Amino acid sequence: MTQPSEVKDHAPLTNKAKTSPRLMSGQLTVLSILVAMVPILCIATLGYVFYDTAFREKTHALLAQKAMSSVQSLDSFLEEKISNLRQETGAATIPELSDPGHLRARLHSLQNAYQGVFIGLDLVDASGTIIAGTTDDKSQTVPVEKSWFAQAISRPQFVSNLALRETSCFLAVRITSEQTAWLLRAHLDPDLIQEKIRLFHPGGPGGAFFLDRQGAYSAGSGAEPGSREAAHLLAQQFFPEGRPVVLEAKGANGQVSLYGCAPLRSTGNILAIHQPKAQLLRPLFKARLLALAIIIAGFAGIVVTALALARRTEQRLLKAEMELQQMQKHVMDAGKLAAIGELAAGVAHEINNPLAIMMENAGWIQDLLKSDDPHSEENTEEIFSSLQTITTQGHRCREITHKLLSFARKADSATKAVNINSLLDDIAGFARQKAKYRNVEIRLSLDPNAGEVDSSPAEIQQIILNLVNNAIDAIEHDDGMVQLRSFREHSFVRIDVEDNGQGIPADILPQIFEPFFTTKDAGKGTGLGLSICRDLLSKMGGSISVDSAPGQGCVFHVRLPASSPK
Numbered sequence: 040m041t042q043p044s045e046v047k048d049h050a051p052l053t054n055k056a057k058t059s060p061r062l063m064s065g066q067l068t069v070l071s072i073l074v075a076m077v078p079i080l081c082i083a084t085l086g087y088v089f090y091d092t093a094f095r096e097k098t099h100a101l102l103a104q105k106a107m108s109s110v111q112s113l114d115s116f117l118e119e120k121i122s123n124l125r126q127e128t129g130a131a132t133i134p135e136l137s138d139p140g141h142l143r144a145r146l147h148s149l150q151n152a153y154q155g156v157f158i159g160l161d162l163v164d165a166s167g168t169i170i171a172g173t174t175d176d177k178s179q180t181v182p183v184e185k186s187w188f189a190q191a192i193s194r195p196q197f198v199s200n201l202a203l204r205e206t207s208c209f210l211a212v213r214i215t216s217e218q219t220a221w222l223l224r225a226h227l228d229p230d231l232i233q234e235k236i237r238l239f240h241p242g243g244p245g246g247a248f249f250l251d252r253q254g255a256y257s258a259g260s261g262a263e264p265g266s267r268e269a270a271h272l273l274a275q276q277f278f279p280e281g282r283p284v285v286l287e288a289k290g291a292n293g294q295v296s297l298y299g300c301a302p303l304r305s306t307g308n309i310l311a312i313h314q315p316k317a318q319l320l321r322p323l324f325k326a327r328l329l330a331l332a333i334i335i336a337g338f339a340g341i342v343v344t345a346l347a348l349a350r351r352t353e354q355r356l357l358k359a360e361m362e363l364q365q366m367q368k369h370v371m372d373a374g375k376l377a378a379i380g381e382l383a384a385g386v387a388h389e390i391n392n393p394l395a396i397m398m399e400n401a402g403w404i405q406d407l408l409k410s411d412d413p414h415s416e417e418n419t420e421e422i423f424s425s426l427q428t429i430t431t432q433g434h435r436c437r438e439i440t441h442k443l444l445s446f447a448r449k450a451d452s453a454t455k456a457v458n459i460n461s462l463l464d465d466i467a468g469f470a471r472q473k474a475k476y477r478n479v480e481i482r483l484s485l486d487p488n489a490g491e492v493d494s495s496p497a498e499i500q501q502i503i504l505n506l507v508n509n510a511i512d513a514i515e516h517d518d519g520m521v522q523l524r525s526f527r528e529h530s531f532v533r534i535d536v537e538d539n540g541q542g543i544p545a546d547i548l549p550q551i552f553e554p555f556f557t558t559k560d561a562g563k564g565t566g567l568g569l570s571i572c573r574d575l576l577s578k579m580g581g582s583i584s585v586d587s588a589p590g591q592g593c594v595f596h597v598r599l600p601a602s603s604p605k
Contacts, residue, residue, distance in 0.1 A: 060356035068349040102299035103283035159226035245314030393432035400425035479519035486526040506536040513540030543587040
């Protein structure tokens with residue numbers, strides 16, 4: 040043949056290329072879990088990130104708002120007390136205020152009007168000396184500290200630094216008389232300031248306190264305000280446009296706290312409200328645990344559901360596989376019956392010849408028995424000779440029918456050692472009668488070293504006989520030839536079925552192993568023969584391929600694993 044077309048290594052529709060139902064159900068389970076869980080995990084991750092960020096921002100905002108509202112409240116209180124001091128002493132003259140008795144009267148008036156706020160009044164001259172006061176302490180004539188006096192005398196009003204423990208908090212208003220500046224100083228009850236700070240942090244972990252710009256600690260409430268490093272960090276904070284700031288720092292006990300800081304406009308002190316970070320973020324941790332529990336519960340539900348569905352799917356697949364195997368068996372039996380049908384005429388003719396001989400000899404015996412001397416020596420010899428001929432032809436018919444029955448009976452898929460050459464010889468003898476009527480010669484070219492294969496002889500017989508029948512049908516001219524060859528090819532036994540028929544067109548060559556595809560006329564072929572051959576060979580671990588060229592016949596190559604040497 041010249042440059043044949045070739046189709047090789049067709050994958051079967053079943054068996055080798057088939058995935059087991061258990062494996063399919065396992066893959067389905069994993070895929071179902073992934074498909075269900077990946078979106079949930081993505082959404083949960085995004086939700087966690089956004090919720091975490093939003094909660095932290097909200098916590099910071101609330102802490103900053105608390106600090107800002109607290110300093111605004113304290114600033115308003117101090118400004119109100121300065122206004123109260125001005126109203127009470129605005130009409131008094133310096134000589135009147137220089138009189139300790141008059142000063143005490145003014146103090147009593149303030150104390151009656153604003154109980155628990157003012158505890159003392161002082162009049163200070165331009166040199167910083169206390170001229171008069173509400174106490175009889177002789178130290179009142181000692182010049183006051185220059186640290187606050189220089190600032191107070193240059194301003195209409197002044198509030199002392201809350202961070203100075205050694206002096207109480209006081210307010211001062213400047214009074215100008217005859218071009219001379221005087222200061223009227225009012226001392227505030229320190230318990231009142233402490234109570235104000237306590238209101239900023241009513242209780243629980245954390246607290247509130249004031250610092251000056253040097254980080255010195257003043258009055259406060261609640262837990263220990265923090266370490267020196269924390270105080271220094273707070274004192275160095277910058278407050279853009281007076282807005283509050285929230286930062287993290289370790290306290291004296293090493294616990295990380297969140298500090299909401301805001302500047303007191305009246306004094307420049309810094310108010311810090313702090314709480315342990317763990318306490319502030321406790322709702323976030325609870326939400327995390329709840330979300331994790333929901334995800335785990337959802338994951339468990341998805342796994343259980345997926346396993347249940349996979350189990351049901353596996354059972355359905357197993358049932359479908361059993362039905363498919365039964366259907367394949369029926370298809371193979373149908374293919375075998377079709378092959379028997381194609382051979383029926385030849386088999387009938389092969390049986391008809393010995394039957395005719397048997398009938399002829401039986402008639403001859405009857406004629407001899409009706410003769411005048413049936414028991415003569417000559418007639419007896421003729422009768423024995425005819426009976427011998429009948430017996431011989433009967434054995435021949437029995438051999439033919441046994442071959443037909445062995446092929447027609449239900450296929451036995453049991454594996455055993457099969458001599459390929461003997462099997463091919465039987466198949467050739469079985470197919471010769473059909474080939475004789477089609478003027479086709481069956482030739483054998485068998486390699487004595489071809490060896491044996493471990494397989495089902497009935498299935499191999501079905502494969503080769505199917506190929507032989509197709510080869511005979513493909514020959515449409517006289518002097519046709521179908522040749523069966525066997526030889527060893529490495530670890531395989533190779534069988535070639537070659538014909539000199541019309542060949543297979545190149546455009547349909549890739550389709551010939553597909554189920555229900557046939558090139559025969561309608562009603563003359565099922566299209567299952569080659570598909571069955573391919574599936575059977577695949578199950579045996581073998582393969583089938585074809586070389587063909589239009590008008591030059593074709594060769595089918597069957598490869599079967601050779602038996603292992605014993």
